[in-house]
Amino acid sequence: MTDLDNRKLLNLIRYAPVAVVFVFALAVNIIAIQDKRAQAALSIENLREELIFQQKEMIRSEVSQAYKQVILKKYQLESDLKERAKQRVYEAYGIANYVYARNIGKSRAEIEKLIRESLRPIRFFDGRGYYFILDMNGNTIMNAGNPEMEGKINWESRDEKGNYIFNGMLDIAEEHREGAFHWLFKKPGGPAEKKFDKVGYVKRFEPFDLLIGTGEYLSDFEESVKEDLLDWFSEYEYGEGGYFFVLDKNGILLAHHRHDFLGLNINTGTPLQENYFNNIMQQVRNGGGYVDYSKPLTLSGTVKLKQINYVKKIKGWDWIIGTGFSAQSFERRLKIKEEALIRANQQSLTNLIYLTIASMLLLTGSSLYVGNLIARRFEVFQKKIREDFDELDETKNKMEYMALHDDLTNLPNRVHMLKNIQKHIELSQTDNKILAVMFVDLDNFKNINDIYGHQVGDQLLGVVSRKFELLTGCSESVSRFGGDEFMFCYPNLNDTEDAKDKASLIHETLSGPIDIDGRTLTIGCSIGVSIYPDNSTDAEGLINQAYTVLYKSKSQRKGQSLFYSSSITEQIKRRAVIEHELALATKDNGFTVFYQPQSSFHNKNILSVEALARWNHPALGIISPTEFIAIAEEAGLINELGILIFRRACEDIYELSPNGKDALKLSVNISPVQLMDPELGHSLLEICAEIGIDPKRITLEVTENICIQDLDAVRLLLTQLREQGFGLSLDDFGTGYSSLNYITSLPLTELKIDRCFINRFIGNHQSDMLVRMIIGTGRLCGLVVVAEGVETSSQFKKLLNYECDICQGYYLDKPLNIGQLSKRIVKSKPVNNTDTTLPGSQ
């Protein structure tokens, strides 16, 4: 399931960014494309509207400009005419002046004639214009347009408004020398009854005091201007194919460009279609406007061209000027532009799509690459993490195993056993069974280590462990507690007998020899057993009880099984109290020292005394030296206690018997534990020096229980002590493993036959022979032989016969306090200076 999830996660890491990037890029690009398309459509529509508006505005503007020009021309008609007339008069004046100047010598009549002949043929204003000359009396000297008036006086001529025509001209010439003049006059060829506005200009010709003038009918000039404008309209073009047309008030075409046509048969002078003209009139009545017009392109009329025109009326002249454009042509151009724009937009869109695809591919590819990179890195991390976790798991399992098992034997350890016991206690409670916890300690395993080395010891532990495992069935277990200690847990037992059977099996499994690397070893064990629920209901309690009873058992006798009982607890409590009190007593010097005399077999003279510590506790009463010395040794108090007793004994004996030839000697027991202290010799010597007692008077008694392992160190210490003068006695000789070995390896001065031999040698041949052999050995080795525990006369005599050197025991003396000893010594002083020197002593 986890792998599946991891695969999904990896796929998610690999593909999710790709999908997100792809979808995001796709969405962004779709939006961009849609937006671009919408913008393109909008821009096309806007462009269309804008262009149509511009086109229509352009033709309106063109019409407006043309309109202004026409209106300007129209309202400048009279002033233009006056100016032109003035120019013409100036030209005539110049001619007249020129003629006058060139003919200055001639008579006035001749000159006037020359002037008249010069001016008479001149025509202008499209042939309508001519000059006239008056004298200041109103006589017509010349009138090129109306020769019949020459020679006549027109002084009184008036127009329809009653203005004096010639008189008015003369007045201007008289007053201003020149000027424009406006009058009414009949038009040649025109109706006789109608006179027309005429504008002229006169200038006084001073040399002959004449007046030269000309005039033009305003209507003719206006028509002339209109013709010019129509010509202008016919030629005028703007932009690309922009042309004007001019209509009159009846729809007659007055002018249009040769490149323009309002219809196939509509030329200058022909009327416009009525309906079209009506539309035009409707617009011009409103001041001008747009008119749609469809003109046929072919004679059949099946193909028409729609034209949009703007028209405006020129007031006063009843002209309608207009211009326009072909809607279809414009639409087509627009369509071409639209298509071009669409193509451009499509190209842009295509480019955008290509860019989009490229960017999406790039983004997707890079996302895929990055995703794969991350996924691969993740896989590496995952693998590493998995490996680390596996390693951690393995380590954890190993540590758990190590925490719960013994590294040397692979058996469960104390913690595991504790849990196991606890678990089975609960099961036993449920099943109403008993559970036995058996604490097993291999007997003398230390010796195996000492003799064969730790490697062999370890191998032995392994072999034993395998043997023990074979003893455990379902739900039963064995564990190693450390060192040579093992623990069995036997649940589901019916009674104590079952437990005893199990203990027996343990003993039996170790009964045979064990082969280690070719060595055949034997090993036994001691077992402490506690029972649930009889002894305790918790695992710790059961273990502690089994442990307690084990060491109780070992202290009693190795190789046995001992079941826990309440009395053992009492014993243990007593021991704890004694240990506590022992420490106090050592500190407070609460011990007393008794001295058991050692007397010569030969004369029964006291030669020496053995200092014996006695402890009469105020509450506990007399406590056996065996008990408290053992506790002192185990509690580490023996050094202090030993020194304390040594000092006391030295003080007592020195006080009782100063140094000297016959000075009483002293034997003091030295615990094997004390022999482990390298400073022991120095301490003893220091005490001796302090008190003043000669060390040669003192024999240190050591037992055969001194550590064989540290024999070399002990030998060195004993040698030093011996060199310092102390005598050395091997106590309890014969009970140990290496009694004879000690004789040869240690600097002994004395052998002390153990009391067990003395007790039995009367009537026991073997013991008797052993006693004799010890005495013989001591003699042979030059050692003083002391027999302790001599309590009977027969014993004394026999030992005397055997030539044992010194007797110690109740037969002669019981242990005495210092006072009693003092008296005993006084009492036992020999009468006849019997030699009291100990054999072998220095």
Added chain:
Amino acid sequence: MKHLTIILILLGCYPFSSFGDPKIVKLWRHDAREIEITASFASIKRFNESQSQWKIVPDLIPEASYTLSTTAAAQAGLLPCVIEIDQPLVPSFAWKGYIRPLDELIDEEMLQSVNTTAKGIYNGKVYSIGPLDVSLALFTRKSLINQIKARYPTLEHPWSRDEFMAILKAVKATGEYKYPFDIRAHDTTEWIPYAWAPMMLSWGADLIDRSNNITVDGFMNSDNAIKFGEWIQYLVQEQYIDPTPPNDEGFIRGTIAVQYGGSWALSSYYNAFKEDLAVLPVPDFGNGSFVGGGTWHWAITESCQHPEAAVELITFLMTAEETLASSSVMGIFPTNSHTADLSEDYGVQGKWRILYELSTRTARFRPATPAYSVISSSYIKAMSDIVNGMPPAIALDLAVENINAAFDRHQNYITPYR
């Protein structure tokens, strides 16, 4: 109105198709003399009857407004499938993309068989082809030539400028003619560049630099062009020509002695003078005797939905039978030399062979440039102004200025039309 009736009759003859009927293909041509239109429509009718896939429906446009109408229709996208087009407008229409090249459509052999005036070429491609042609010539009376004792000109030896002026002087001196010569000065249409520009070419001036079809300045307003203008003004001033003739009937009515005109009027001339009619080459004013070339052609528009039908029709109209049938109208002759040889009037021994010879030997095209329309209109105005008294140098300079502006506006017409 008469032509409109013909169209309506034709449309009646060709009712709009129903499902399964031949497809309608529209055609425009210029309105001409009735005899020409009748002959033209007869050809179309024969084509329609010759097959069942297409139905050609013709429509007419007055000649005066033909260019305006077709141009306006082209700009509006209203052109039919087949149009008749005046040869000089071909480059403009081709440049603007209104018509399509025929090289890939029309049989190459057919294209090769017609003379150069029958093809409208732009940028090396044929865009139009015409089965028939007309020619310009001097028309007068043999009796008049005899009367003034003038030399009868030939193609090889046309009248020189001096000879011609002497003839005009002699004619005028007879006192029978107020205006002895007519060059149709009132016709300020395509006539001017078609007919007058070749005369100006003979004077040593052209409308444009033919080597690049771009440079106008120094050509249209060259010294020789100005001299030509001054000659025109001289003719007006000396009343050798009427600057505003009331109509084209002066020669027929005998008020004009020498008519510079087109062969399309041959029948009326012949009817008036019969065998006294003299068809002469135009004078050589110093640089050769030239007439205008290029007349009405057929072209296929770009918007044509059925170009295959148009090709079929044009191929049909270009056949010798149809060409001969149409050339039975006096003054119009085949553009195919073999067909011309088959013609009674225009064959080697034909009565009017000289027209064919004038066309093939002296015809000169108007400039083959999209700018031709502005060249044409500017030149027309210049000539019109010259006739009305404007100094030729000014009139021609104005024309050049106008044309150059158009060239500038369209980047010399090199880039595609937009």
